[in-house]
């Protein structure tokens with residue numbers, strides 16, 4: 053999950069990383085009031101969960117405060133890469149002497165945490181990496197040791213051996229690393245980290261992405277709704293406790309296990325059938341869970357057919373069949389339903405479904421052919 057700049061900055065401020073004075077505004081009028089309190093030139097920044105706002109017109113410096121309302125209105129109306137801004141961050145404008153880049157990021161390939169620092173901030177780090185490779189230092193962190201002073205010392209040449217500034221930077225690097233660990237981040241980035249005339253280092257921008265696998269222990273953050281990027285049906289699924297993946301097509305696959313779902317997807321593709329979504333019941337599903345799952349996928353208006361693919365192990369086929377039988381009443385008639393049951397208590401399951409006039413197959417390919425027939429007919 054990505055955080056908005058204003059949320060990242062709240063965290064920075066808690067950890068005593070310097071940020072500009074400022075506040076979040078929901079309307080142009082609010083922006084004007086906040087700017088009046090700041091009382092000097094301001095920066096207005098669109099709050100969206102994508103980067104590169106500056107280039108897309110989402111970051112505006114306003115020197116004359118009588119312009120704030122107008123500029124804020126424009127920013128609120130400007131979509132950035134297809135995303136509507138949630139609000140505007142109104143900040144006191146800082147005079148920048150130099151812009152640096154600093155991030156702590158998970159390097160998946162190396163399976164290590166990487167600290168990246170550059171004396172060329174304010175632009176894409178990929179671009180810096182191509183054009184000024186000597187102006188970047190990358191430090192790999194040994195997780196057991198944490199980040200050590202002798203690592204950070206390698207940044208000294210990039211700040212022209214300015215010891216006073218280096219000591220400030222060192223503190224920020226360590227703090228950023230603790231934030232990265234504490235919040236289970238995939239990345240935490242400051243770009244630009246600005247050096248002011250007074251010699252202070254200030255985080256002018258903040259980016260943070262939390263590993264969704266850690267959401268269970270990031271309860272504080274799970275409550276905030278930064279779900280803009282998730283598909284509505286995936287969100288509905290998540291709220292009901294399922295993993296749902298939205299795809300393009302008309303069949304919903306409900307299965308107990310992600311691998312099982314993917315093999316079903318492959319087979320449907322072989323028969324030129326597109327999949328609307330995949331819902332994983334995971335292990336030990338009860339009849340109630342199955343009924344819930346059907347409710348979820350029916351909210352996807354693309355769904356014209358449902359294919360259950362159940363391989364009973366700990367999950368018992370009769371339990372699932374009871375759920376399917378229970379859910380059948382709520383499934384509109386124009387939606388085709390097919391079912392594959394294999395494994396524990398398969399016979400009992402098939403009998404339960406037969407009682408509600410639903411044929412269950414034992415073999416997946418038969419089930420797939422079955423739904424192809426039904427849907428092409430309907």
Ligand code: GDP
Nearest residue numbers: 095103104105106111145146148174243244257
């Ligand atoms: P991004 O484009 O989404 O990364 O947004 P940033 O917050 O990084 O802002 C883009 C650029 O605007 C920065 O690289 C700065 O050059 C500039 N900028 C942002 N805030 C200030 C500020 O307070 N003062 C000045 N002079 N420039 C700023």
Ligand code: MN
Nearest residue numbers: 174243244257
């Ligand atoms: Mn930036």
